[in-house]
Amino acid sequence: MAVEARVADSPHPDPRTRGQHFAEDYRNWRRAYYNRFPSFWGTLPGSKVEEYAVYGALEVPHNHVQALRLASSRLYGIMTRLATLLQQADDQALMDIGIPSPAIPYCHILMPAMPAVMCGRFEFAWTAQGPRLIEFNAETPTFVMELFHMNGQVCIDFGLEDPNPQCQQQLAQAIHTSIQAGLAWLEPPPQSPASVVFSAYAGRKEERGTTEFYRNLLENQGNLPYRTSFQGLDKLRVTRDRLMTVAGDPVDVLYKLYPTEHLIEDMAADGTPVGLALMDLVRRRRLAIINPPIAFILQNKALVALLWALHLAQSEIFSAEEHGWIEQYVLPTYLEALDAQGKPVFNGPYIVKPVYGREGSSITIVDQRRVVEHSELNFYDEQFKVYQQYVTLPTTTLQTEHGQQDVSLVHNCFVTAGQPSAVGVRASRKLIFDDNAYFLPICYPHRENI
Template identity: 35%
Template sequence: MNRHDLFGQIPYFWPDLNDEEYALYDCLVYTQDEVDRIREATRAVDAIFRKANRLLRTLPDETLRLLGYPEASLPFLRDKALPQETIIGRYDWIVKDGVIKLMEFNADTPTFIKELFDVNRYVTTAFGLNDPNANATAELKTELRKAVIAAWQRLNRDGTPKIVFTSHDDNIEDKWTTRFLQETLDLPSEFVPLDRLLVDVDGVYTPSGERVDVLYRQTYPIEHLVDDRAPNGDLIGIRLLELNQAKHVSLLNPLSAFLMQSKGVQALIWELYETDTYFDEAERQVIRTHLLPTYLEADPFLGQSAYVQKPAFGREGDSVILYAEDGVPFHKEVLQTYAAETAVYQQFIELPTRTTNTVNGPLATHYMIGCFCLNGHPSALGARAGSMITNNQSYYLAIGTPTHEGD
């Protein structure tokens, strides 16, 4: 089976993006023990983030501003709407020389879902490997249903909920990721593009006038939503958050997921670790083992270590800069969309490298491991391969395990 045949059999997938190769005809092989270790790290670190979220809800606005949260989001950040802090989050790991270190946590609107929960099995089968994500879609269905039930019960309404999934209609990755979640939920629901939702003073409505109870916005970030305006200038994004807060609609992921999204949270966790406050010794051991030193300024690294500057709410490597320990930059991403926003500074460890098979032949790539966490439960994992910084030009690389131990 060649690349075209492999990916051609998968419905509603995008093996190429912007006329460039995205999904690789290749597979990274990990032992089951290595997969288990990544998942255990994910489970342990997720507990740290969930505990940090409880603290974040008690902090004053001034502190939240320092961590990079948009001013318009502050009135909504302490709303604990659901028992779940987040439904679908993704931890991005450096897995190298037996060490597993966290780069960042995409708690609110992670993509890479269709690839790991669905496509991975096709690739591993083609390469004669086991799919480590074989049970992940069933786990996803369970957590989606639990979340929708909790979101519906929060509204305290009678009858059957109107469930709507939404994304930008012109972005194939966003749209088919969202449609995959809708298909996995397997309950009566509707897909409505973002620009066709009607956000009124008393609720959110479909184009046909049906009132929306649960609105799933997997790919629509809150930091963009708060700036959204209607053609007449109305702050339509803020209105949506107000409707959610007033229980006229329930948003998924909940706002508590956005609270964990800022990379400033990693700086807060590291400060609490260094000052030996809030976390017990077992939690401190998890932080020591799996988190990288992260601060809101670069000073601790000068003369000590190379470091990376990241925007608190950046995505796809945009605006990332790498510095040597003398403070001189040695790599800067071309896109600097978030350059003026709050940044964090994190110890730099170079990603591991491998020779990867591409349509243009073997290519030396760096790769990171993404592992999803579903309401506290580690789940599907896979790799992104590309340059020194994982960005929107990085490839999707499947992960498989040997069919027999020792292979």
């Protein structure tokens, strides 16, 4: 299914005459534009300069945006209920979906007043039948500044209609709501003013930029009843009873753009398991954390396989209407590639991916036992795997710094404190999307009957 990307740039030659000269002009326009935003990573840093943010916009119909938000709202409710049941189940239920054993006590921690996900991102394949769920980035999503800020900036600068108005305010409110719930949950109550720390790797521009974007949104609201700061992960210290900064200030609420599956492996120089010690502070209610422990369960891709298995069994956990939503939105997903009789569960192509994989690593697309595509990076090969039906993604042709490129598209929709929010698109020259996939701004069509 092909869609059209309309370049929203300065006047340019007839597209039919585009060639290398136009690609050079495009590169100059694109870099000059995104260089206006030094806190954003419009061009990827590293050993070679690489295009990330496209100088153009994809027209997305109103009804597609509405469908993405409706799907996200429905799936969030279903998946959060299932994750809550797992939190209250025995340890084996969590182990069966690949939760690492050191994280089991953490996953049982309930913070009922805090939104299960302050900010999370659903990824969808857009099909002829509408959106189909690929996965839910619930605990430490990126692509935040792109959809909550830069997409709107592009639309303003080029006179386009942004599909995400008011989403910044929605996100700021979700951050504040989560912090307030965390402060109320602590025992004993923190001294006033409480301390809220936003943390990530300080030397990684995207991670730090995303984390500071959250903090800046919050600070722009004014009159906060607590103090906020950014602290690099290396500037935090775990003591017996508190999380502290290197300056000796206590931390009451921590937002971490750092995966829990990495945290459980973190050791101090003397061999002390500082990651597990931090998680124990949360268990003892001496530290509140965002996103909360339930988000680590929601991040697990095997949760989708469990959801599909319960649907096939027509579990009474879900209503008849909800079973209809699962059938409509969820791609068949399993914990094994073969059924109980040893027969393949898929007749066509499927994708194999680790339950806590990230950035397109350790993924394989298979068709009739033939490998169609495999990840360039394989950091998560040892993880528990899921097997999901593969569907063909929509495609378009983009003007890039390297000329015109055929790309596949993945549609995204954020949820903030349970509410569907900003929508956007990533584009990739490969079938497996990794860190080098493009950010493709979106807009509503100029002329559309709503």
